[in-house]
Amino acid sequence: MGGLQQKQTFTESTNGRPVLINQNDNQLVVAWNNANRPSRINVMTSVDGFTWNPKFIISTEGTVGSPGLAYDSATQTTYIAWSGDDPGHHLNILRSNGPALNVWTQKQTIWTQVSVYGPSLAFGAGLLFVAWADDTSNGNLHVATTTDGGASFTTQVTLPEQSNAQPSLVFQSNKLILSWESASNQKLSFAECTDFTTLTFVNNVVINDSGNNVGDPGVFSNMSPSVAFDADGFSWVSWVTASSDGQKNGVLNQIMSEKGTTNGFTDIPNYHRQFRAQKAGSGPALCYYQGNMFIAWQAGSAPFQLQTAILNRGSVAVYGLLPQPPSLWNRLVRMVWG
Numbered sequence: 007m008g009g010l011q012q013k014q015t016f017t018e019s020t021n022g023r024p025v026l027i028n029q030n031d032n033q034l035v036v037a038w039n040n041a042n043r044p045s046r047i048n049v050m051t052s053v054d055g056f057t058w059n060p061k062f063i064i065s066t067e068g069t070v071g072s073p074g075l076a077y078d079s080a081t082q083t084t085y086i087a088w089s090g091d092d093p094g095h096h097l098n099i100l101r102s103n104g105p106a107l108n109v110w111t112q113k114q115t116i117w118t119q120v121s122v123y124g125p126s127l128a129f130g131a132g133l134l135f136v137a138w139a140d141d142t143s144n145g146n147l148h149v150a151t152t153t154d155g156g157a158s159f160t161t162q163v164t165l166p167e168q169s170n171a172q173p174s175l176v177f178q179s180n181k182l183i184l185s186w187e188s189a190s191n192q193k194l195s196f197a198e199c200t201d202f203t204t205l206t207f208v209n210n211v212v213i214n215d216s217g218n219n220v221g222d223p224g225v226f227s228n229m230s231p232s233v234a235f236d237a238d239g240f241s242w243v244s245w246v247t248a249s250s251d252g253q254k255n256g257v258l259n260q261i262m263s264e265k266g267t268t269n270g271f272t273d274i275p276n277y278h279r280q281f282r283a284q285k286a287g288s289g290p291a292l293c294y295y296q297g298n299m300f301i302a303w304q305a306g307s308a309p310f311q312l313q314t315a316i317l318n319r320g321s322v323a324v325y326g327l328l329p330q331p332p333s334l335w336n337r338l339v340r341m342v343w344g
Contacts, residue, residue, distance in 0.1 A: 089125065099113070099114045246303070
């Protein structure tokens with residue numbers, strides 16, 4: 007499978023990117039917007055990541071874009087966020103207590119914020135983090151914190167960056183990591199925050215791999231990337247290559263860095279794996295669960311089914327089987343925020 011193991015294809019069709027969360031290694035959760043009209047949020051759980059319980063549909067809510075998921079382990083509360091299918095595409099957040107995830111309450115609609123792409127969530131340091139690209143022509147990136155499930159924002163910032171896709175959030179080792187595709191050049195970008203009072207993001211990293219003539223396709227995407235960390239602290243990123251014909255058939259990619267930082271994503275090319283047999287119609291989701299790095303994505307052709315698999319550290323790249331000299335790989339780190 008070229009590094010993808012135990013692939014599962016579900017009968018469920020998705021409308022956009024699925025999302026994954028780990029609930030204390032007790033339960034893996036996947037959520038997606040279905041392909042019906044109107045589109046509804048679906049939630050499914052698994053104890054082992056392979057045998058899945060029946061899905062639960064949040065049938066009262068219409069959605070666009072992709073949902074966001076986060077888990078507060080202290081209170082065993084799961085949060086789900088989405089962009090409504092109302093004319094303004096306003097942001098919404100619901101919560102569910104306990105493992106069943108079949109009762110969702112305390113809906114909050116954030117009437118001042120809109121996104122056609124859908125918001126992302128992360129939980130850490132007692133805060134729920136929300137990130138989204140707005141509906142302006144540039145897709146300005148915003149990040150906010152809330153302690154009341156979205157009834158109000160404690161802090162909200164607008165970053166000097168734009169994206170035409172849902173951004174991604176992950177909270178790791180008391181650090182919030184934001185990743186997105188850049189609206190200006192379709193490159194993958196990352197930034198980190200440890201000051202949750204001001205939401206100041208630093209260490210802005212861009213993967214400047216434009217490809218070369220020995221088979222490197224470069225690192226470009228017009229869809230959402232995903233970042234996760236394994237038990238050794240190694241950092242992983244996965245994305246879907248921008249399709250040349252504009253159709254939903256981009257190729258899945260992976261970079262794993264033993265540095266455990268987003269800077270490590272710019273390392274030598276033998277860390278970049280591309281799975282050319284695996285086409286995707288939207289950005290993937292990553293989640294480390296019970297010793298495995300799980301990936302979920304939307305299939306690249308109709309009926310655009312939900313798919314999951316395990317990523318293998320030792321997978322073999324489909325190009326550059328031997329590491330190429332770094333001079334051939336135009337990978338640079340651009341530090342723009344300090």
